[in-house]
Amino acid sequence: MSRARWVAIGREPSPRLRAVLTTCSFLLPLALWALVSYVPWIWHPLMRIDSPGDVAWFKPGLLVERPAFAEENAKAVAAGGHAATGRPANPVFLPAPHEVGRAFWTAFTTPPILRGEPWLHQSLALSIKTIFWGFVISSLVGVPLGIVCGAYGPVSRLFEPVIDFVRYMPAPAFGALAVAVLGIYDAPKIAIIVLGTFFQQVLVIANTVRRHDPALVEAAQTLGARPGQLLLRVIVPSCLVDIYNDQRILLGWAWTYLIVAEVVGVSSGITFFINQQAKYRNFDNVYAAIIIIGVIGLTTDQALAFLGRQIFVWKDPRPTGIRNFFQRLFAGRDVLLFPDNDQPPTGS
Amino acid sequence: MSAPVEDFLPDYRAQSPAVADRFRRLKERPVVLDVEHLGRQFAGNDGGIVTALRDVSFRVHRREFICVIGPSGCGKSTLIRLVAGLEQPTSGRILLDGHEVHGPGPDRGMVFQGYTLFPWLTVKRNVMFGLTMKGMSLSQADSEARQWIDLVGLSRFQDSYPAQLSGGMKQRTAIARALAAQPRILLMDEPFGALDAQTRCQMQMHLMEIWRNVDVTILFITHDLDEAVLLADRILVLKAHPGEVQELIEVSVPRPRHADQFTAPEFLATRRRIDELIHPRTESAVEKLPIVRLTQVGDDVE
Numbered sequence: 009m010s011r012a013r014w015v016a017i018g019r020e021p022s023p024r025l026r027a028v029l030t031t032c033s034f035l036l037p038l039a040l041w042a043l044v045s046y047v048p049w050i051w052h053p054l055m056r057i058d059s060p061g062d063v064a065w066f067k068p069g070l071l072v073e074r075p076a077f078a079e080e081n082a083k084a085v086a087a088g089g090h091a092a093t094g095r096p097a098n099p100v101f102l103p104a105p106h107e108v109g110r111a112f113w114t115a116f117t118t119p120p121i122l123r124g125e126p127w128l129h130q131s132l133a134l135s136i137k138t139i140f141w142g143f144v145i146s147s148l149v150g151v152p153l154g155i156v157c158g159a160y161g162p163v164s165r166l167f168e169p170v171i172d173f174v175r176y177m178p179a180p181a182f183g184a185l186a187v188a189v190l191g192i193y194d195a196p197k198i199a200i201i202v203l204g205t206f207f208q209q210v211l212v213i214a215n216t217v218r219r220h221d222p223a224l225v226e227a228a229q230t231l232g233a234r235p236g237q238l239l240l241r242v243i244v245p246s247c248l249v250d251i252y253n254d255q256r257i258l259l260g261w262a263w264t265y266l267i268v269a270e271v272v273g274v275s276s277g278i279t280f281f282i283n284q285q286a287k288y289r290n291f292d293n294v295y296a297a298i299i300i301i302g303v304i305g306l307t308t309d310q311a312l313a314f315l316g317r318q319i320f321v322w323k324d325p326r327p328t329g330i331r332n333f334f335q336r337l338f339a340g341r342d343v344l345l346f347p348d349n350d351q352p353p354t355g356s
Numbered sequence: 357m358s359a360p361v362e363d364f365l366p367d368y369r370a371q372s373p374a375v376a377d378r379f380r381r382l383k384e385r386p387v388v389l390d391v392e393h394l395g396r397q398f399a400g401n402d403g404g405i406v407t408a409l410r411d412v413s414f415r416v417h418r419r420e421f422i423c424v425i426g427p428s429g430c431g432k433s434t435l436i437r438l439v440a441g442l443e444q445p446t447s448g449r450i451l452l453d454g455h456e457v458h459g460p461g462p463d464r465g466m467v468f469q470g471y472t473l474f475p476w477l478t479v480k481r482n483v484m485f486g487l488t489m490k491g492m493s494l495s496q497a498d499s500e501a502r503q504w505i506d507l508v509g510l511s512r513f514q515d516s517y518p519a520q521l522s523g524g525m526k527q528r529t530a531i532a533r534a535l536a537a538q539p540r541i542l543l544m545d546e547p548f549g550a551l552d553a554q555t556r557c558q559m560q561m562h563l564m565e566i567w568r569n570v571d572v573t574i575l576f577i578t579h580d581l582d583e584a585v586l587l588a589d590r591i592l593v594l595k596a597h598p599g600e601v602q603e604l605i606e607v608s609v610p611r612p613r614h615a616d617q618f619t620a621p622e623f624l625a626t627r628r629r630i631d632e633l634i635h636p637r638t639e640s641a642v643e644k645l646p647i648v649r650l651t652q653v654g655d656d657v658e
Binding site for chain 2: 246321325
């Protein structure tokens with residue numbers, strides 16, 4: 009392969025190369041992690057004691073810093089005793105890949121430490137529920153408001169300055185307030201996610217809608233569309249794909265608010281699980297839980313992207329089996345999505 | 357340009373009896389569009405006032421095909437946007453069937469150079485758009501849209517999306533969409549400007565065929581001289597800075613028109629007249645560019 013292909017600006021690599029690069033994008037960090045974990049002379053700042061020899065405070069399995077290990081051994085040998093033996097080890101907060109891999113399974117099967125605490129799958133379900141409701145509530149108000157702000161200048165001037173102001177206040181700052189108003193269980197957590205998402209959402213959607221093609225609006229006007237019809241019949245459908253993609257990005261942002269939201273009031277959900285496992289130094293479970301969040305996020309996003317390609321047929325109108333299914337499902341969908349808000353014709 | 361070699365051409369104003377009779381009948385028809393002393397100014401970048409159009413007046417009769425032509429910057433696009441109601445004039449007024457125009461409306465359909473089809477709707481739904489705006493039921497709009505799609509020859513593509521169509525097909529859809537709303541006048545803003553030469557020629561013939569068979573008046577903007585002479589009954593020639601009417605030419609080429617007439621004496625005479633108006637002799641001498649010779653002596657291409 010010529011070197012020029014790697015640095016060609018704006019040129020997409022071939023599908024095969026793309027697949028290879030995508031795989032490498034995940035494999036390279038993993039390889040680095042494996043290198044640090046499995047090659048004894050890379051990093052490994054500690055020694056794990058196998059037999060304590062004649063050092064009084066050494067115990068099998070204990071992790072000791074290398075200088076201390078060498079010093080204690082030297083002392084023991086000088087006193088005529090046996091030196092301790094051990095293997096290089098990494099700190100407990102960096103488990104090896106296979107340990108984390110095992111934890112994906114064991115984290116789900118580890119019973120809760122205290123009675124009444126949730127299992128991992130219960131924690132995850134609670135987190136997903138929190139995200140879902142936070143995002144839905146935010147979207148129910150934020151998307152329509154964003155669309156109206158983007159379409160009508162005066163509305164934008166009325167709402168956007170204050171929204172722009174509030175969005176700089178970190179959502180977690182409202183935590184104490186949310187607990188005071190909404191109690192200590194799920195409601196304040198959902199509220200934090202709503203607060204974190206909503207203000208960005210209005211501004212992002214408004215910006216997207218503002219970028220609509222004015223020529224389409226003009227065309228609709230010369231076809232007799234009245235001002236009230238333009239919004240739902242032209243502006244919204246013309247921005248729908250972009251709004252959908254904005255929503256995907258905003259959902260990702262909602263996830264970033266999850267962790268702070270879940271420590272508000274009674275700690276719950278995946279954050280509770282992570283904190284609890286970290287407390288007991290089960291870092292393999294901690295990593296597994298963090299990675300699970302990433303997997304859930306990526307999977308949701310890819311699923312939504314796939315769904316989007318099926319719904320927004322006009323972007324890439326090639327028939328596929330699954331698309332035919334969706335077309336049957338949404339038969340007459342433009343009527344569903346963009347209902348006629350027509351009044352009977354006025355005059356003639 | 358040296359002395360014209362086409363001096364054997366007739367006067368562009370000379371009309372055969374048949375053509376003269378046609379124009380007499382055309383002018384007896386009611387006036388659809390009446391543009392009176394239209395002016396349009398807007399603020400320029402340097403804080404001054406730019407006059408895009410000044411005192412433009414003309415009348416368009418029912419089922420007339422009128423072309424507007426002029427050099428770039430003559431305000432021809434501004435003119436058509438004013439007629440469409442997409443911009444407001446600073447002076448003068450526009451009357452459609454005697455009623456003053458205040459904003460965009462379905463009585464003035466428009467075809468844009470950039471197609472402006474709704475990408476999320478199929479060809480048929482695009483054509484139905486204006487009909488459903490009028491409050492027509494979906495089933496009735498559906499059957500009516502089919503007729504217009506048949507008219508522009510796109511029946512096979514009625515369920516395609518605009519992204520799947522070629523430029524010519526997109527513009528045919530746009531024409532069908534505009535006609536379906538049954539406008540009093542069809543405004544066309546350089547509709548074939550983005551098409552390749554061959555497609556453009558087909559579309560011109562197609563448009564004339566449609567115009568012959570549909571009760572519609574057409575105001576057509578172009579910068580292509582041949583296109584104007586081929587299509588128009590009358591040609592409104594504008595001049596630039598500011599945009600003013602230079603002449604309203606009655607095209608003496610007999611109808612029906614076809615591509616063979618490109619070499620007819622009337623055609624060439626009219627075309628030469630417009631060319632003179634748009635590219636005046638005084639400016640037409642191509643300015644000699646101060647180019648330094650960069651090739652070797654003896655290495656000549658001409």
